[in-house]
Amino acid sequence: MVFSTAAFLYFFLPLFLVSYVLLPWKNAVALAFSLFFFTWGEGAYVVLLLLVIFVNYLAGSLIAQTDDDSGRRRYLAIGVVANLLVLGYYKYWGFLLTDFFGIDADASAIPQLPLGISFFIFQSISYLIDVARREAKPARGYFDLALYIAMFPQLIAGPIVRYGSVARSLRERSIDFAAAFRGIQLFVLGLSYKVLIANHVAEVADLTFDANPAHLGQTTAWLGITAYTLQIFFDFAGYSLMAIGLGRVMGFSFPRNFNYPYIATSITEFWRRWHMSLSSWFRDYFYIPLGGNRNGPWRTYRNLVLVFLLCGLWHGAAWTFVAWGAYHGSFLVLERIGLQRLLTRVPALVGHAYLLLVVMIGWVLFRADSFAHAVSYLKAMFLGFDVRFPMMPAEVLSHENGLIMLIGLLLSLPLLEGTRWRHWDENEAGTMNPSQIVIDVILMVLLLTLCSVFVMAGTYNPFIYFRF
């Protein structure tokens, strides 16, 4: 089930919230609704989810009960391998057969990808490693771990939550008006990002990427990738905000996932602002154990490239994603070698231009169906094709979507900082004076009504990150 559908907004969510507020045993209510949420979209795969939770519960308990290091490492290895096998089979089996080994596999031999598998498997692995490192205590019961892994706001598209950060809240939490109000505000803001901005700019991106790049004018090609750059940010940041908001309403504090990534001036800074829960996952559970930057520059460069190759593969089982990861890893290495120092000496505007250019070229790889498509699209952007009547911007950009792209461009900047509206910013804690509450309620109702117009109009509604 997608957060921005009528079924979720007008049926599932109110039913859940009423039950959560009125019934005792909040955790049981949250878990039951989370499993219902997963079953709604994924049917029998809920059994797989429960099995993954059981295996991790068992492995976590064994790790915690074992005193000697080698025994703990053995159980940890078994648990991690079990998780990776599940991920490998459901996400990469088809890729391995067809793209890697070149086998012409029957479609029935390739399993359907369960929604959010990359997220709940990564969350499970982080739980096992944290327990093994004694950074988190093991779950006190199967249902605690089940709620941590399956909690519906963050189940299928993150943010990736660490067990230690919610363990206490799973057992004991208190919620007040201010926390819930802020949670609702973040949810409405996230929904607006998704429905009002991402879905509209997606129409522009799809029209250009679905066209033959050889028929695109240069301006149209740039317009298409600009639209996609906005789409992927508002789509994913919107979903994260909705998840964080619902978490707050339920009494949980999920980590912030985006911090205006497009204002960065280097790729290094970009990855500190983009999908922060994934970046920190790779840093803590892969980059640092590999040696991080502790063993000289060459090892550091190797580790960076390895991390980003995996990061690319995590995003999708296709060579274009691997190339996208390698591309970002290469720029991180270049910045380590000296480019970063150079960027600090030039005006910030040059740094912003560099970042946007590198990221947008990367998004071409990310969005294209194949390498050939990506290369043709990049050619349309930088060199142009010799075509008599190229596809013009007016053919892909309606007036309405043009206005929304402009609003999207503005909202991707931290413009609210320092204004009286700064509490609408994801990063701010929020103020609670009565007049502000009234204004905020009016704004929220207006935004919800606007979102409803587009939800009811049944407009375009894909969540990009669901396929991960």
Added chain:
Amino acid sequence: MQVTRSYRWLVLGFSVLLSLPLAFAPLGDHAARAAWEKRPLTSIADVTDAESADLFFGDLESFFDDHLFGALFLNRAYRQLQLDVFRDPPP
């Protein structure tokens, strides 16, 4: 879990607001919507006929989409806005 009374009222109020389009669905003029959109609206999914859970829920989602209260009014207003304000042709 400790919750305050004001929290309860806030969340209940938000839930009521969200549930309005479905709660008032029986009052909607669905025949008029079907006529305006020139297509039959999805009928309610039958759980006994469903081949799988995800197919059943998919049909149920389509039923909800087609029977929301106010959808016809909002759709019309939006199309009018596209024409009158943005001067965009219908998709």
